[in-house]
Amino acid sequence: MNAVIDRELVQGHLQKAPLPVDPVEKEAKKTRIKNLLKEKGAVLVAHYYTDPVVQELADETGGFIADSLEMARFGARHDAETLIVAGVRFMGETSKILSPEKQVLMPTIEAECSLDLGCPVEEFSAFCDQYPDREVVVYANTSAAVKARADWVVTSSCALDIVESLDAQGKAIIWGPDKYLGSYIQKNTGADMLLWDSSCIVHEEFKAKGILDLKQVYPDAAVLVHPESPDSVVDIADVVGSTSQLLKASQEMSNNTFIVATDRGIFYKMQQASPGKRFLEAPTAGSGATCRSCAHCPWMAMNTLDALLECLESPSELNIIEVSDSLREDALRPLQRMLDFTAAN
Known part of the structure; x- marks a missing residue:
């Protein structure tokens, strides 16, 4: 099973890539953002795939740069009342799941992920329902709703170990959403896995x-x-x-x-x-292409200085991450199962 990604929409995001910023203007915006973070008692957590200027800001303000799960875990440990999550929507949701008492803001929640978009919860749930005896294992790059449908949430760091453990227990698996990561795990563990058909556009x-x-x-x-x-x-x-x-x-x-x-x-x-x-x-295209390597997520590119400023100055519904209590509890269970497994192994 798979869901079709709107490639024209993705190209539209690419065409909206920010123009180069004047160095003086860039520093002025960075200074304003730093001051606002202090004023609002907020901390900036950024993904490795965001623009270097955003990662610089995280470094320079006592924030954090990491992959999605470590971003959320840092936010949960930090004493800041507000988390500014520079990444894509599912990362903001994961932060809210682990820090329900905190305000979680993003430069824009329109920053999506092709793996998340390619795994709608209704379609994925229907697929899982066809195989009730299989353990449902989903990659962290999914919505809170898909996580809530799963038995396990995994990252690319621990997926091999967790699937290997489940296989040793004789459990058959439904894997979603990334077919390439699923194929890699299947080859390395020999586990009985049904793979959802989705992929990262980068x-x-x-x-x-x-x-x-x-x-x-x-x-x-x-x-x-x-x-x-x-x-x-x-x-x-x-x-x-x-x-x-x-x-x-x-x-x-x-x-x-x-x-x-x-x-x-x-x-x-x-x-x-x-x-x-x-x-x-690494090259992503042939010698005749206009871009020999286009290895950058268009949604990550939406985390601009301007978007960060607007998020801090006047947050709107396009910045605020909300996860209902019931959904949070359901999504936390498979996440906590992963955290407990990695802590014990």
Whole structure:
């Protein structure tokens, strides 16, 4: 089963990408945002895929840069009454699930995720209902409603271990929504898995041939690949892992050059951690394309300085994340099950 992503809508978001900001104007906006964060007792948590200027702000204001689950866990630990979540909608929802007593704001809740959009809860629930004896395992890149329908929520860091554990218990699995990550897990665990047919619009565009061509130019480069990528790309990787795992690999490996098959937003942290190393975007298109590598989420790009300013100055319904108590309780159960599993293993 799958849901069709509106590619024209995605292209529309791409066409609205922010224009370059004058350096003086940029600094003035950053200063205003910093002051507003202090005034409102708020903390900024940003995903690795947001614009470097947003990640800089998080660094400079005592905020946090991480993947979606760690963003939410940091927010739950922090004493700020307001969380500003720079990412996409499901990340704001996850933060609200773990911090129901806090106000959770986003630069815009119109920032979506193709995996979330590709897994509508009504269709996914109907699919699950056909196989009542299977354990439902969903990736964190899903809505609160889909999480509430699941038995387990997993991240790309712990998915292999959790599915392996379920398989050892003899449990058959429904997996959603990313078919490439599901395929990777299935191959590595041998588990009985039914895969929902959806994908990340960024990671599915990486091309194995393009990476191999780039390797001809940089033969000593290590290839780092996120498992949301197609099988042919995963197969040629030196390291396959979550965003945080790829970041760690870039620091620990002796290579000086890396070809990175994930959103280029991660380069900010990779370069910060390893300033002497070179990071190359993995190709996403053929030589005749207008963009050799378009590896950036259009919805992540909606987290602009202007959007952050507006969110802090006058938050509206386009900024405020709400999750009902009943939905939160249902979504928290599979999330907590994952947290308990990772804490014990």
